[in-house]
Amino acid sequence: MSHALPPAANELLRDGLTALSLPPGLAPPLARYLCLMERWNRAYNLTAVRDFEAMVQRHLLDSLAVLPWVRGPRIADIGTGPGLPGIPLALARPDWQLVLLDSGGKKTRFLRQAVMALEMDNVVVVQDRVENYHPDEGFDTVISRAFAATAAFTRLAGHLCAPEGQLLAMKGRDTDDDPQALPTGWRVVATHSLQVPGLAAARHLVEINKD
Template sequence: MAERDRLLHRLDEGLAALGLDLPDSVRGRLIDYVELLARWNSAYNLTAVRDPGEMVARHLLDSLAIAAHVSGASLADLGTGAGLPGIPLALLQPERQFTLVDSNGKKARFLREAVRSLKLANVRVFEGRVQDVPGQFDCITARAFATLADMLNWAGGLLADGGSWLAMKGKLQDEEIAALPAGFRIEQTLALAVPRTVGERHLIVIRKA
């Protein structure tokens, strides 16, 4: 089996487990993204995950596992790194506008190349600190970026009224949840079942109080 076919097969298995039915065009672009990331990763060390097959599970499927919880017309992905979960979600949801935020120059260069080569007209890249991002967003995502308190203290003002903050975490820490800043409340905490991944994965949905 050719490498690209192997990656598509692994993606399809995961999508079936997540209950997602995607058109061939989106499936192909998701694999294009993994292949681009794998090429850049060898030179720029963008992610600790080296194997493209592992990237499908630990990056693509992990990102797509929260797709049903994204809402609104605009989304900011804070500390996006190599574009996670922002790029997989943007490929899945072209009707939304995505802003990918990262202060690391080499990661921002990769993001701009990914936007160009994947023809992501609904994505822009902001290279800088989350504290400096202009505007407000209907939805904010952050994947293992910082503690809940730090994220909300730095960037809570980016969340529009009525919007939702989707914090992707591994193992839940009671003390972290207890330290939620004033003005915010946890709407729900969900355990995520991500195919072919080891360890706990959780989604914490936060709204303004």
């Protein structure tokens, strides 16, 4: 199987890593991950984004753009789908431990295969509904992308935070979520505007903390 991206997508990836101040050595494993996703997507329908250049921007660079706000070392990615943002984050920070959780069997089957192929030892894949998942230890950051409205994400995943942990919700546009709708004991502390190289569309990161 080829692990090389088409030249234009490869250039976008390398330029994007530079813009995000990330090392160029990340490009080969990220490219390998996209090639695996593209291959499995033919049978498993993992993502609607099928063009390599769009996948670089909307999947890889979008996931990596949140790095400045993520606190490790224990991270959970809820409703990770094909591993977004979890796999790019885990490749960028091999010193962190990530749990990638999804209720869908096709997604977790792909993820287990990808983690093995990429020889990642800092990722655990969990197939479960988040509301049923009760690990012994909490997480420093619980993140999700395109998973649920902020209040629903907080209600479903808040129990996974360590005492000083944070929730981060990645959003496509400025959220019209009502902060008042958050469960008692939680508040939105900030909404950060994400700069994703090459993407004009607005991207946001909502940061939610315990009161």
